[in-house]
Amino acid sequence: MTASQILKTSTYLLSALILAACQPSAPTDASVMSDDSTTVDTPLVITDDSVTMAPDHILSIKPSRYQPSIGLQGNLEPVKQIKLMTVHPMNIEDVLVTEGQLVEKDMPLLIVRRVRSDDSEATSPNPTDNNATTAAKRPQERELMSEATDTEKSENSDNSKSVTAKDKSSDVQESDASVSDNDDNTSVKDNVINSGDNESDSKSPYNLVTIRASFKGRVQGLSIKAREQLAARTPLLQLNDETQLYFVSTLPIQAKPQLSIGQTVNFSVDGQSDNFTGQISKLTVTSQPKKLLVHVDVIENKASRATLLPNMKVIGRVDYGQIDVGTIVPERALHDVDLAELHKPPYKPLIPLTANVWIIGQDQRLMRRPIEVVEYNPTTKQYLIAGISNDSLICLADLPIDSNGKKVIVS
Template sequence: MTGLLTACQPPAPTATSTTAEDPPIIISAGSVTMAPEYILDVKPSRYQPSLGLQGDIEPIKQARLTAAQDLQIKQILVTKGQWVEKGSPLLIVQRQTVKNAVTDITTKEATARKNGINNQAAKNTTNQQSKISTNSVPIEQAVATPVSNKADTTISTNDQLTKELSEVATTEEVQADDSAVVAANSDQLITIRASISGKVSDLYIETAQQINTGDKLLHLEDDSDLRFIATLPIQAEPQLSVGQTVNFTTEGLTEKFTGQVSKLLADSQSAQLLVYVHVIKNEASRGILQPKMAVIGRVNYGQIKVGTIVPKRSIHDVDLTELQKPPYRPLSQLMANVWIIKQNQRLTRQPVEVIEYNPSTEQYLIAGITNDSLICLADLPLESAGKKVIVS
């Protein structure tokens, strides 16, 4: 009987504490008993919602040239770091398939002329022979006219090939004005010219090198105007618009810089939003910001909101490391959990967003807590949810 009665008793309360110095917390089947030190009133604080933007500085105007077909580099007319004007010659290349194509066409035409199988020539010969004496014009001369026409066709075909060569180099960068300007001479050598004025920032080729379709040739940059491109979840699109101010910093520099949202490009397939930020050219940025510098910025949106100030010990299930350095705000939305006590004295594990860290007070601003709640500082087991809090 004693054993049966013992088995029917409810489980004994467990005692725990957040640290060795904290008073114990007693957790039973339906309640959690804790000292007043674990309970914190809501302390509201106003804040401006914002989004973090991260990217690398790059020139707005740039041209990346790649081979649109197989080529051989005959001559390189520029060096890395050199400034060139628009239309300046950059490279002389040769299209590997051009001569073969012309030879094939010429060979076919020669064969047709030799064998006399050109239907149009036969037709023209018949027409001419019907108008003049059959013995006055040899058959070779009668075929000569269409052959001459065919020769013109061959020249026209060569012109078409030359026209096709105008796309020997392609520009990948949307901001570049034109595709590469090219000109072909009688030897099928092609001069690739600069589509923009700028500096040769990268040169990927060597003289006599064989280039395959899609290979990089060179990269031109005009760094007089700069930008960076940030990537956000596509859900952020309603919060942004062209013209919004962006404040940003770069690693290793204490200066703060300003930019403006210049373009938004949403990609529904990847569920991402590309945010183009134009760097404002002023005394702060001129001569300091350079291409390839990594920057971190923020753009404000919406109306002022109210959050809650809490100590670190109340925030659970999140890594707060990235908030320990400027700008003390997460680059992307940072979610966590906080134990709160509702008006019915029941515990709830409340999802919250961590907004920022204040290094002077060593406290955090979070969003998602209402004023009719109390904050529990203890890190309780998950089964504490729904239990009644008893203050002792």
């Protein structure tokens, strides 16, 4: 081979080597396993006394500080509310308010008339006569009652009567639903008034009664109409004082040692980002089933007055104890637990969830340890757990129950 041929051959070989070096490397079947992987492909070898596993199955402790807390949820209710219903059959002469209207104390709400079964004229009154009677008496009945007395005005005529929720002389039954320290739940106090049972009423079956607001509040549950005849025990309306609200949360009885009256509760309203503050006012234990009812009074301020209304759903938390240290783990480390509750805001359970985790002790033996799941991080898709000491390792493998006590061999 001549020198020129050798030179040409060398040039071709050098060009081939350069091209080969520039080509991308062939794909590999090996995959890098991250901590939040759901599976590990490395096989396990389980014998009567040992479990052989790859390092991919073992996780070192990753500590994280957190504040222990318990979640609370419920619906806002007014501390002060009144539900009115008929005691006897009656006619609704006029409805002076509308659904959702805010009324002042002593403001007239309804004008009603007792229907007497012993008087056919009262049971089936002449519409013309009724209109004339109502029109003649309306100005007198709409006079506001004096706050200085709860009795009838002496100036009222014998044929008309004006009452508030505090009077004891009406055909309306009032249920005052307010928080009571003597009852397990919200108590209901019934005040029944019987205006149609006295002698003067028996002579005057066309008596008109004006029902007035006993406090400032908002009208709710109003479904009656003027000229409607109602049977006994028919609901009329509900009056809510929206300035003072509370909610009741139901918890397992195991949460009682962590809670006490006076603890601060931070909460938000469903669908809103604003935060509000409440205070535990009462802890009640029910008998069947045994549960803990946590009563939380809303602390009134400018923000709460502008936003919070009855029947709003609230979600809150109350802190307890000192700052603690937990461990961060992927989902595959947790066994025997339903984590669905944690996958939506606030990413914390009402109370810590109980789960099981396999740990490797200093003697290299496996132990199945019960722990508490405290929180979920949607960004990292990892969980904060409590109950693991720092001198242990976590096994990510899903092992059979009889692996407890077996020695771990890493290969």
